Amino acid sequence: MIYFVVMSLVALLSPIYKRGLLLFQNISNSKVIRNQGKLIYFSLFTIILVCICGLRSIKIGLDTPQYYFLFRDVDKTGNLFKSLTEVKTEWGFVLYEYIISLFGNYYVFLFITAVITIVPVMWIIYKYSKIPWLSIVLFILFGYFTFYMSGLRQAIAMSFCIIAFHYSNQNKLLKYLIFISIAFLFHQTAIIFLPIYWMKRIQLNKYVIAGTIALIGLSFVLRGIIYNLLMTFSRIDYSGAEDAGGIRMEKIKKDEITRSLLYMMIIGAVLWPILSIGRAATFRLFYYFHIFIILYSANLAMSIKKIEYRNLVIILFLVIGVAYFVTQIILKKLNVYPFDFFWEVPVNFNTLRHSWE
Numbered sequence: 001m002i003y004f005v006v007m008s009l010v011a012l013l014s015p016i017y018k019r020g021l022l023l024f025q026n027i028s029n030s031k032v033i034r035n036q037g038k039l040i041y042f043s044l045f046t047i048i049l050v051c052i053c054g055l056r057s058i059k060i061g062l063d064t065p066q067y068y069f070l071f072r073d074v075d076k077t078g079n080l081f082k083s084l085t086e087v088k089t090e091w092g093f094v095l096y097e098y099i100i101s102l103f104g105n106y107y108v109f110l111f112i113t114a115v116i117t118i119v120p121v122m123w124i125i126y127k128y129s130k131i132p133w134l135s136i137v138l139f140i141l142f143g144y145f146t147f148y149m150s151g152l153r154q155a156i157a158m159s160f161c162i163i164a165f166h167y168s169n170q171n172k173l174l175k176y177l178i179f180i181s182i183a184f185l186f187h188q189t190a191i192i193f194l195p196i197y198w199m200k201r202i203q204l205n206k207y208v209i210a211g212t213i214a215l216i217g218l219s220f221v222l223r224g225i226i227y228n229l230l231m232t233f234s235r236i237d238y239s240g241a242e243d244a245g246g247i248r249m250e251k252i253k254k255d256e257i258t259r260s261l262l263y264m265m266i267i268g269a270v271l272w273p274i275l276s277i278g279r280a281a282t283f284r285l286f287y288y289f290h291i292f293i294i295l296y297s298a299n300l301a302m303s304i305k306k307i308e309y310r311n312l313v314i315i316l317f318l319v320i321g322v323a324y325f326v327t328q329i330i331l332k333k334l335n336v337y338p339f340d341f342f343w344e345v346p347v348n349f350n351t352l353r354h355s356w357e
Helices: 002-012 015-019 030-054 064-077 080-086 091-101 106-128 132-141 152-169 173-186 188-193 206-221 223-233 256-275 280-290 293-302 307-330
Strands: none
Touching (some): 002 030, 015 030, 030 106, 030 132, 064 080, 064 091, 064 106, 080 091, 091 106, 091 152, 106 132, 106 152, 106 293, 132 293, 132 307, 152 280, 188 280
16 A cells, blocks of 8 residues: 555655765765755655645545535635635635635645645654654554544644654744744644743653652543643544554653653653544544654654663564554544555546545
8 A cells, every 4th residue: 555655665765865866976964965855855756645635535534524524615706805704714715725726726725735744753753763763664654644534724733743743853932932823823722832931951860750740640630620621722623533542751862852852752642642532533633743753753762872762662662563553544434445546446526425435
């Protein structure tokens, strides 16, 4: 299937990342070769992932058909003000749909959305992952790539939050707030990411670890109350679904980026028992933090000095990822397998009657 073919290519072509291509071997500066290889590697797989996500059939992704109706409603109004008042969703997303409807159809909308969502993920991996091929593979195995084919509004919001995470590490508060605000305009749940700029500056010590354990326990006890509070920021228009669980803290190198990523895992661990009792739409709040596991896992593995142990940890992550992908993505009715491109399955948009029905 296409997902495993892509992941295999990601791993097999990973030497390009460090060694570049043969056409660059006449360059004497090895650093230049590595930079060229890195750029080629990420450009190649960014294009591949964008094309798979952006050129998919309308039947791929649970919510893809529903987003067509939203797009159609905006397109039919022909008036921005009317669209903002009549279409019941975040106005940033309505404005986004309206702009695309001026020059393109729904397939253009899907492709542009794929660019907006996939590129920031690949960029953050490019910037921060110490084992890039593993981060890309985990992005697919942990279900985020397929989620980006369904939950379009939150996928866009998450991508802006990912950019905001970068600016939080750069201590650029204004840019951080700008991207959080843009994310909020696409999906109100993005507000949950706002405290990260300040929370990640808390020094990790035994008191913080003890407090985290206490918070996780408290979140189990009060999960019903906190869940009802969080429900005000999430829609309940999806069928229930479970997702991946919390993350255990491990011993890591004390560098700034890895510590920031660890805090994403800590927050995810605290939120998981609360959000796991609700429906899929509410549980998706967990994704804003859990997605950083694709970076944390790679950097954690790279921090292990002994190559044998490092490879063992990488294999463990891959086995867990494959098991999760098969049982929670492929075998569940998420409409992402088997995969079809839009030209393979014709759709009559006038009646939205599909040839496979």
